[in-house]
Amino acid sequence: MSYIAPAGTAMSAQDLLAGLRRGLDPDAGEALSAMMRRVSGLPHCWSVSSGRAAMTLVLRAMRMARSNPQCDEVLIPAYTCYSVPAAIARAGLRPRLCDVDPETLAMCPDALARADFSRVLTVVSSNLYGIPNPLEDYESIAARNGAWLLDDAAQALGASNNGRAVGSFGEAGLYSFDKGKVICTIQGGAIVAKHGVVAEALEHLLADLPSSAAVESGTNTAKLVIYTLCLRPAVYDLVRRLPFLGLGRTVFETRYPVTRLGRPQTGVAAELMGRLDALADIRRSNATSLADSLDGLPHVKLPRLPAGSVSAFVRYPIRITDPAFRDRAIADLEAAGIGATASFPCALVDVPEVAALLRYPAPHTPGARAVASQIVTLPTHGYCPPGMALRVRGILERASPALLVAA
Numbered sequence: 430m431s432y433i434a435p436a437g438t439a440m441s442a443q444d445l446l447a448g449l450r451r452g453l454d455p456d457a458g459e460a461l462s463a464m465m466r467r468v469s470g471l472p473h474c475w476s477v478s479s480g481r482a483a484m485t486l487v488l489r490a491m492r493m494a495r496s497n498p499q500c501d502e503v504l505i506p507a508y509t510c511y512s513v514p515a516a517i518a519r520a521g522l523r524p525r526l527c528d529v530d531p532e533t534l535a536m537c538p539d540a541l542a543r544a545d546f547s548r549v550l551t552v553v554s555s556n557l558y559g560i561p562n563p564l565e566d567y568e569s570i571a572a573r574n575g576a577w578l579l580d581d582a583a584q585a586l587g588a589s590n591n592g593r594a595v596g597s598f599g600e601a602g603l604y605s606f607d608k609g610k611v612i613c614t615i616q617g618g619a620i621v622a623k624h625g626v627v628a629e630a631l632e633h634l635l636a637d638l639p640s641s642a643a644v645e646s647g648t649n650t651a652k653l654v655i656y657t658l659c660l661r662p663a664v665y666d667l668v669r670r671l672p673f674l675g676l677g678r679t680v681f682e683t684r685y686p687v688t689r690l691g692r693p694q695t696g697v698a699a700e701l702m703g704r705l706d707a708l709a710d711i712r713r714s715n716a717t718s719l720a721d722s723l724d725g726l727p728h729v730k731l732p733r734l735p736a737g738s739v740s741a742f743v744r745y746p747i748r749i750t751d752p753a754f755r756d757r758a759i760a761d762l763e764a765a766g767i768g769a770t771a772s773f774p775c776a777l778v779d780v781p782e783v784a785a786l787l788r789y790p791a792p793h794t795p796g797a798r799a800v801a802s803q804i805v806t807l808p809t810h811g812y813c814p815p816g817m818a819l820r821v822r823g824i825l826e827r828a829s830p831a832l833l834v835a836a
């Protein structure tokens with residue numbers, strides 16, 4: 430059967446080979462950094478082993494740059510990737526949750542402004558699915574409360590808000606090159622930072638950072654070859670069942686390498702960065718088709734995009750507000766070979782490992798719980814066939830309770 434992967438970077442065997450060859454060049458790291466600096470508009474960049482490694486390092490640097498030992502909390506959206514609280518734990522800090530608005534999938538600026546900042550070191554954005562958060566607001570709220578802002582652009586490389594790159598708001602930002610992000614090297618990430626005390630602390634931390642272990646980077650390269658060659662719908666149905674690729678799983682894991690980015694991953698990331706605009710155009714055009722086709726379907730809510738923003742649309746997120754309809758929709762899309770997912774399965778407050786880290790028990794985050802129970806993400810990558818959006822509409826219409834009642 431043919432199966433459209435839920436997310437991914439469409440990449441030819443030639444691109445992969447060119448990237449791996451590029452990794453042999455000792456200047457590949459500098460070339461990648463220069464591209465990341467250009468895209469983010471920030472003066473510092475370091476490439477590291479993953480987005481979570483980037484977050485761990487930035488939080489450690491922020492802790493070093495801020496002398497107050499009282500400030501050991503990181504204020505994060507109550508619905509985001511589980512790697513975020515895992516990286517906070519790895520940095521020896523605690524998460525504090527701020528609820529999200531289901532309409533935007535982002536922390537509501539009013540809720541953020543009302544948060545207790547007495548122990549907050551840093552506020553972290555999420556920019557989920559590549560849709561920019563209200564980052565100008567976060568920046569001013571964090572500054573007003575004496576906290577740093579870390580702009581988590583793991584899913585939003587190439588997105589912008591009023592002309593400013595997502596990832597460049599606040600003191601430092603991060604990008605991920607994992608599976609299902611804007612560009613994929615299996616694992617990888619980058620930190621960007623402005624001039625200042627956090628960048629100076631990062632400079633110290635990065636100077637002592639070990640290189641990637643040969644086994645680690647070799648394994649990731651082997652996985653990348655399989656992943657790249659098999660992302661096409663005609664073969665993806667087979668690979669998605671291979672457990673060692675770890676596709677589609679969301680886990681809370683604090684044991685991961687914190688190293689520099691391996692050479693092959695650096696080369697492939699640099700190669701894909703050169704095609705960032707083309708990759709983004711395809712995703713945006715597929716997201717627009719989905720939005721146009723699904724607009725107005727009963728029980729289906731499209732995300733609200735901030736004015737003046739350009740999204741990266743690493744996936745297209747919709748919410749289906751009727752639980753039985755949502756389950757049926759995911760199952761029917763799956764059966765039709767369209768990789769729709771339920772995204773992160775829980776609000777962070779409902780992840781036991783995260784709840785155990787919270788200083789005060791069970792904050793009330795109904796917005797995050799609503800998102801977790803309603804969200805469905807749809808593919809936008811370059812292997813989505815023409816007409817997919819209309820097929821999705823047809824499948825949702827047939828699964829819809831409105832239609833069941835009418836029949």
Ligand SMILES: *Cc1c(COP(=O)(O)O)cnc(C)c1O
Nearest residue numbers: 479480481510512583584605607
């Ligand atoms: C994926 C992701 C991360 C972590 O990136 P990895 O490279 O997978 O470690 C952090 N934040 C968000 C929002 C993510 O989606």
